[in-house]
Amino acid sequence: xxxxxxxxxxxxxxxxxxxxxxxxxxxxxxxxxxxxxxxxxxxxxxxxxxxxxxxxxxxxxxxxxxxxxxxxxxxxxxxxxxxxxxxxxxxxxxxxxxxxxxxxxxxxxxxxxxxxxxxxxxxxxxxxxxxxxxxxxxxxxxxxxxxxxxxxxxxxxxxxxxxxxxxxxxxxxxxxxxxxxxxxxxxxxxxxxxxxxxxxxxxxxxxxxxxxxxxxxxxxxxxxxxxxxxxxxxxxxxxxxxxxxxxxxxxxxxxxxxxxxxxxxx
Numbered sequence: 429x430x431x432x433x434x435x436x437x438x439x440x441x442x443x444x445x446x447x448x449x450x451x452x453x454x455x456x457x458x459x460x461x462x463x464x465x466x467x468x469x470x471x472x473x474x475x476x477x478x479x480x481x482x483x484x485x486x487x488x489x490x491x492x493x494x495x496x497x498x499x500x501x502x503x504x505x506x507x508x509x510x511x512x513x514x515x516x517x518x519x520x521x522x523x524x525x526x527x528x529x530x531x532x533x534x535x536x537x538x539x540x541x542x543x544x545x546x547x548x549x550x551x552x553x554x555x556x557x558x559x560x561x562x563x564x565x566x567x568x569x570x571x572x573x574x575x576x577x578x579x580x581x582x583x584x585x586x587x588x589x590x591x592x593x594x595x596x597x598x599x600x601x602x603x604x605x606x607x608x609x610x611x612x613x614x615x616x617x618x619x620x621x622x623x624x625x626x627x628x629x630x631x632x633x634x635x636x637x638x639x640x641x642x643x644x645x646x647x648x649x650x651x652x653x654x655x656x657x658x659x660x661x662x663x664x665x666x667x668x669x670x671x672x673x674x675x676x677x678x679x680x681x682x683x684x685x686x687x688x689x690x691x692x693x694x
Contacts, residue, residue: 437483439566442501442622443524443550445472445479446508446564450551453520462516469509476502504622511628518555521611525549527604534653536660543656549601552611558639559615561601562629566622569594574634577644584651590671594619595632599640599648606645615640 449468453460480498528546535541551562570592574583582588589596598617605611616638621627631638658664668686669675675686 438497438501439564439622441476441479441483442504442566443564444483445476445501445505446551447524448475448479450520450523454523455521457519459517459519462513465509465513465516469506469513472505472509473502476505503625507625508620508622515555515629518553518560520551520553521559522549522552525552527608530604530607532652532656534656536657541656541660545600545604545607547597547601547604549605552605554611557613559605559611559613560618561598561605561615562618562620563594563598563601564620564622565594568623569619569621569630572619572630572632574632576635577647580634580644580647581651581654584648585654587670589655590669598632599645600652602640602645603648603652606642 449471450460453464476498480501484494526546526548528544530545532543532545533540534543549561550564551560553560553562572595574580574595583592584596584599595617598619602615602617605615617632617640618629619631620629632640634640634644668684672686675681675684678684
C-alpha cells in the first residue's frame, strides 16, 4: 500500500520547491539573471525529490502514481524556469511571506469596527522599477482581464468575488503590502498557472493596462469595507455557498450542517 499525492499536495510540493530554489536570492540586492536561472534549473531534480519525500513521507518513489506525479511536476518546473530565463532581470523581495495583524477599520451603523487581516504572499519581486506580486496556481484560473475600473466593485464583491477569486486575492495581497508601507510604487499583479505544461505568467489587466496604481488600491479598500459591513450586519443572514465544491477545503466544515462530499468529487 502506498500514499499517492492528491491535487492539493502537488500544489504544496511545487510551492515549496520553488521557494527552496529561489531562497538564496530572496532579499538580496542583486538581479536574478539568465545564468542564475540556468544554475537554478540544474537543481530542480534535487530539490523536487527532497521536497517530494518530505511531503509524501511514505510510499515507493520509483513506480506507480508517485513516479508519474514526480515526473509531471519535474516537467512543469523545468518549463517554468525556461520561461523565467526569458523574464530574467528581477530582484526577489519575498518568498512565501506571511503578513499578519494588519489593522482594518470600517463603519457599521455609525460605529467603528476593527478586524485584523493577513495572508501569505507566494512571491514579491521588482523588475524595471515595477513591483510584481506573483501567485502560483496549480488549479484552473478565471479571467484576469477587466474592461474598466468601473467594473471593480461589481466583480470583486458578492458571488462575483468568488468567480474572480484570483483577481480578488491579488488585490488583497496588494492591499496588505500597502499597509506595510515598505514597498510603495506601481505594481503588476500576476498568476503563474501550473495547469498546462506551457502556461505563462499572466497579469491582471484593467483598461488594457497591467499597471495597478494607488487609486485602484483605494477603490479595493472600499470594496473590503462593504464586504465586512455585510459580514457584521446581523440583519444580513449567512447562506451556504451554491458552489458545493468550495466546501471541500472549507475550515468550517465541522460547524456547518451541509454533508460535505455529497455535492462534489474530491
